Amino acid sequence: MELRSVWERIQKSASSANILGFLLLLAFVVYANGLRNDFVYDDHSQIEQNSYLQSFHFVRQILTTNMFSFQGAEGQSNYYRPVVMLGYLLANKAFAGEPFGFHLVNLLLNCAVVFLVFAVTREIFRDQTIALVSGALFALHPVHSEAVDWVAAVNELELAAFLLLSFLLYLRLRESGGGRRGWLYVAMVGSYGLALFSKEQAILFPILVTAYEHFWSRQAGSTRFGEKVRHYTGFWVAAGVYLAIRVRFLGAIAPVPPLRPVTTKEVVFTAFALFGQYMRKLVWPFPLIAYYPTHKSASWHEPRVLLGIGVALALIVLLIVLWRKRRIYAFALLWILVLISPVLNVRVLPASYMGERYLYLPSVGFCWLLSGPMLAIWTKWAKPSAYRRAVLGAAAALLAVVCSVAIWGRTGVWHDDKTFLSTMLRDQPGAYYLRTNYAGWEWAEGDKTAALRDWKQAIKERPDNFLAYSEMGRAMATEGKFEEALADLSKSIEIKPTHTAAYMYRGQVYLAMNKRAQAEADLKKATELAPLNTSAQNILGNLYLSEGRVGEARERFEASLESRDTVGAWSGLAECMVRGRDAGDAERACRRAQQLYERDPRGHACMGMVYLSRGQLAEAEMEYRIVLALNPTDPAARQALAQIESQRTGEKR
DSSP states (O other): OOHHHHHHHHHHHHHHHHHHHHHHHHHHTTTTTHHHHOOOOHHHHHHHGGGGGGGGGHHHHHHHHOGGGGGGGOOOOOOOOOHHHHHHHHHHTTTTTHHHHHHHHHHHHHHHHOOOOHHHHHHHHHHHHHHHHHHHHHHHOGHHHHHHOGGGHHHHHHHHHHEEEHHHHHHHHHHHHTHHHHHHHHHHHHHHHHHTTGGGGGGGOOOOOOOOHTSSSTTTTOOOHHHHHHHHHHHHHHHHHHHHHHHHHSSSOOOSSSSSSSOOHHHHHHHHHHHHHHHHHHHOOOOSSSOOOOOOOOOOOOOHHHHHHHHHHHHHHHHHHHHOOOOHHHHHHHHHHHHGGGGOGGSOOOSSSSOOOTTTTHHHHHHHHHHHHHHHHIIIITTTTTHHHHHHHHHHHHHHHHHHHHHHHHOOOOHHHHHHHHHHHHHTTTTTHHHHHHHHHHHHTTOOHHHHHHHHHHHHEEEEEEEHHHHHHHHHTTOOOOOHHHHHHHHHHHHOOTTTTHHHHHHHHHHHOOOHHHHHHHHHHHHOOOOOHHHHHHHHHHHHHHOOOOOHHHHHHHHHHHHOOOHHHHHHHHHHHTTOOOHHHHHHHHHHHHHHHHOOOHHEEEEEEHHHHHHHHHHHHHHHHHHHOOOOOTTHHHHHHHHHHHHHHHHHO
């Protein structure tokens, strides 16, 4: 009997391993083409332009400020997500800033979530088949594609992973005994803490755990009330500590007011409208859209609001029915309702009120709700008949193929900015923010007429579109149309006085017009608003150098290097050192500039300047000729070579 029992355990374990391996392979394969994708959309600002990701020196800022504080005054936000930022920092260091590594992290996190969906489902339902179906449904739901494909949506993956892990540990804790309980409790609360610092939505999770403990756990009737409370007290304590930390570091729970004023009535009616849209997306996710234009609802007469109210009433009735007949599925419905509720409050949402990524965690409950009826149909209708089994099996396979193709195709949309923006604008032509970004891509590709048309269209759709004015002003400056550029950039600043880029671009325009006082004022303003903006610091440093203000220039280049290593900052610092007769340090600075990017002419110009200051004419000439090979029109290099030739002629005489 003992050997037979061991053999049965081995068979059961092997079966679980096979199921789990199948689910993980499925979760990986359907998104595997995303590993070739580039950074897209907000990835550029949150990762590529994020100075906090360049050095562990910024860990303190990551832990004690809001998520966008690296942008300076412009980065005011209610998002406090240090786990996300630390993950970005580690990924940036591990993968040298390459998008492949970030996409790999997202993909592996999604696989981990699929595993946790399987494990949690098996614990709750005590049925491995339901766990398999739930895991497969979750892995293949196309609405998850935004969360997995978009690097900047990693917070959804981290939230789901840490919350599900915490819930799994809670379920295991209730059945454990002895010394394991203490370690499980610490791990459970710790995982929940990581979820809280990944996304604010986690604050509602104690409600679900408390409800499960009192009304759904198998030992609910036999466990004393005090013991029940002890099981979930850690969640409530962690939530309280999290709120205290938010207030300590952000100054308030939500210090930044809403982007747009909304009345209480608009909040309520818009919530119903959004709720209806989200529930429809769970059932039928198509079309998949990355940007939903803002639409506030002010009356219950609107069709969107009526639909949302109808769906809410229907789900309340369903909740009552499930409570009476299949109580565990009532918990699945409660899971959806509780975890979707934070993104129904438009007072705390960004410019676009709706996002498919917000369904990533709530959809776990939907997969639970769907898996039970699917298995019931299979057992009662198909199991007795081979023909019916074949029909249902073919239908399930077809559904899996359709979902896989949809995910694969959607992942391809996120390949690069051009593909993403053009596809999204086709689906949502009124998305002014996307159109503004697309115009920037068009300008960079040389289609200037189309770019100007799209910027003007984006402004028409959103008159206070400060970003469109700013980008259009920068474009006009590159064309030498300085008066037009100044008008656009000044309009951008008027709309948003904290928009750093507009001050920096306007400062460059003033420099081109030789209005140095105005240029200095704008560039100083840009560095005050965003001290970590390396471009603004470097431009201002070069302005000071051109005026012989070496000490002030050096301060700017050093401030720039505190943010990140750039060729421009090291080259500028080296010139300051040469002028200060510190050639040794200047050479080290130039070497660092060349290490960053060997083919950047500034690093070679820097070394040429150092050699020239030492009288090493041959070495200086070699460096300046490299500069001309990389940039044949460089006037400074030509002037330096002429100086070298003049010195040689003078020596011969």
